[in-house]
Amino acid sequence: MHKLKPITPLGADASREDQIGTITITEVVNMALASVAARLGQEKALHAALLEAVSLTLPDVGKSTETSEFTALWTGPDQWMIVADHDQHELLATELKQMVGTSASVVEQTDGWCRFDVSGERLGDLFERLSNVPVRRMNTGDVIRGTVEHLGAFLWRLEDARMAVIAPRSSAASLHHALKAAATSIS
Template sequence: MHKLKPITPLGTETPRVDQIGTLTISEVVDQALASVAAREGQLDALTKAFPLTLPDVGTSATQGDLTAFWTGPDQWMISANHDQHELLAAEVKHLVGTTASVVEQTDGWCRFDISGAALCDLIERLSNVPVRSMATGDVIRGTIEHLGAFLWRLAGDRMAVIAPRSSAASLHHALVAAARSIA
């Protein structure tokens, strides 16, 4: 029998945390993800069935254990603590029934949370996203160091960068290199 063990997107057993000057770059692995896309003509039924008010373009919303952010027309990414919602996609599908298509996304993405006083300086070195004008809860789909990513403002000095898991090492390298150029 195989002895499998989970690894982080960076290929280690524990999430990586880098402290560089005033910046902290943390690999986040404790969130389950599921995508939700309203089916043709079902948006109203979906919004009634879902226990969270689905956010508008460029924003996020949290209610209880669930957080959602807009990813495209009539599409959202749902996030929740993995320990409490390991089967998040199945839970969401049970709630929305045939009003939406739901796809498990947890292992398809990597997430790095960046915090510190020089947050905006770091993001501006890697992306043209208007980070200084983003309010808490804003989400922009853009590029960071030529990689497609979601940039999510979590607080004044904290941001999540969510990108495809296959680019985790490249993204991490870019974040660390930019942080070192500031420190």
């Protein structure tokens, strides 16, 4: 019998949190993720299905929307990442596929991505060292696909002083290192 044990993207038993000066970097591990892409000619049907099933409105370019259970992030033309609490929606992709039927392609993404929430009053200073994304001009709920250091990532403004960075899980250690180095440089 296999004795499998889940690990975080950084390879630990529990999520990591680093405090560097006024910046806090938190590894977020309790999120389920699924990508949803409207099939050709089914865009309106997809929007209607999610609105009816869970009152989730799919956001426009560069935005996010949320309900009490789900968040949708725009990731590309007629494509979104749906985020939910992992404990409540471990089979998120299956749930979504049942909701949207043939109007969209749904793919499980939970273990393919890592997420770090970065908070502190000097977010602009930190991200200016890592990315050309205009973080200072982003409003709460804005999502931009860009690069952080040399890694492709989504930057999602959660609050004035809090940003989520979502990147491929295989780059978690590099991303974490880059975030820590930038935080150190401004502290």
